Amino acid sequence: MLDRLFPASDDRKSTLSDQEKKELYVLAACGQDSGIDKDCFTRLWKNWIHKILHPVSAFIVVDVQNDFISGSLALINCPAKQEASAVVPVINKLLSDVKFNTVAVTKDWHPPNHCSFFDNLSLRKLGSSCKPAAEVQLFDTVTFDDKYKCQQKMWPRHCVQGSWGAELHRGLTVPNDAVIINKGINPDLDSYSGFWDNEKVSQTPLAEKLQEKGVTHVFVCGIAWDVCVGHTAQDSLDFGFSTALVADALKSVDLDETKAMSDSLCRKGAVIIDSSQVKNMVLGLDRRPEMAIAAMRNMKLK
Ligand code: VGL
Numbered sequence: 001m002l003d004r005l006f007p008a009s010d011d012r013k014s015t016l017s018d019q020e021k022k023e024l025y026v027l028a029a030c031g032q033d034s035g036i037d038k039d040c041f042t043r044l045w046k047n048w049i050h051k052i053l054h055p056v057s058a059f060i061v062v063d064v065q066n067d068f069i070s071g072s073l074a075l076i077n078c079p080a081k082q083e084a085s086a087v088v089p090v091i092n093k094l095l096s097d098v099k100f101n102t103v104a105v106t107k108d109w110h111p112p113n114h115c116s117f118f119d120n121l122s123l124r125k126l127g128s129s130c131k132p133a134a135e136v137q138l139f140d141t142v143t144f145d146d147k148y149k150c151q152q153k154m155w156p157r158h159c160v161q162g163s164w165g166a167e168l169h170r171g172l173t174v175p176n177d178a179v180i181i182n183k184g185i186n187p188d189l190d191s192y193s194g195f196w197d198n199e200k201v202s203q204t205p206l207a208e209k210l211q212e213k214g215v216t217h218v219f220v221c222g223i224a225w226d227v228c229v230g231h232t233a234q235d236s237l238d239f240g241f242s243t244a245l246v247a248d249a250l251k252s253v254d255l256d257e258t259k260a261m262s263d264s265l266c267r268k269g270a271v272i273i274d275s276s277q278v279k280n281m282v283l284g285l286d287r288r289p290e291m292a293i294a295a296m297r298n299m300k301l302k
Pocket residue numbers: 063068108155192223224225227228229
């Protein structure tokens with residue numbers, strides 16, 4: 001049965017390994033040696049097989065904003081030196097070729113006094129373990145002596161609410177019914193993920209919107225791979241969504257950080273795919289064992 005659930009496709013020759021099959025059988029049999037009884041099968045069908053055969057897909061477009069493309073935090077000036085505008089045609093093509101159940105567009109949306117801006121360093125007291133303010137440089141990480149006491153990377157001023165830099169790239173197609181998520185609005189907390197701020201103090205409406213629509217699969221793209229996209233994918237997995245990153249619609253700040261982020265996400269069951277593979281996955285024709293194994297583990301936790 002498992003070989004038929006996950007047929008090999010042109011892009012993906014290998015199907016489940018013996019080890020993966022064994023794990024799935026043990027999990028699916030609810031720990032019983034005697035096999036699957038009717039209750040167990042019903043549960044398995046509703047919570048697992050059905051989702052694999054009939055995915056409900058959301059597309060999350062992260063922070064495709066002027067400041068990250070040609071403004072104050074343009075990726076071309078960051079260590080990986082990537083041209084971030086290249087994600088725009090790939091995203092537009094997906095939006096026109098693929099019928100997603102839900103499209104969400106996130107925006108970094110900071111107030112002028114935001115704690116992530118290097119030029120706001122003097123507005124807050126630094127933590128005692130931190131070096132003196134005079135020695136802190138752009139892109140260093142500090143801690144503030146406030147109620148959150150969290151680590152904060154110092155970025156150039158970017159995506160200030162209402163500014164040109166915070167606008168979405170003018171070439172990006174935004175569907176009329178897209179869910180728009182503004183994040184990073186608390187002056188004292190940064191928010192890399194589209195779901196939560198960095199300290200998980202408050203949630204955006206994103207998870208609730210996706211749950212409302214019965215979303216099972218999330219496809220993530222945008223800017224920056226190793227920062228806001230990666231954190232969004234991380235939270236998507238934690239909410240129990242099968243999560244894919246669309247590699248040719250991602251651009252990075254730093255390649256080492258991207259590798260670390262990618263490895264960590266893949267260990268948790270995320271898959272990294274090419275935009276050409278999205279359509280068949282959304283149609284339920286290309287089904288990924290890695291995602292299904294993560295979904296099975298999730299189901300067992302509940
Ligand atoms: C981002 C740095 C600071 C991002 C946001 O969207 O990846 N990066 N704020």
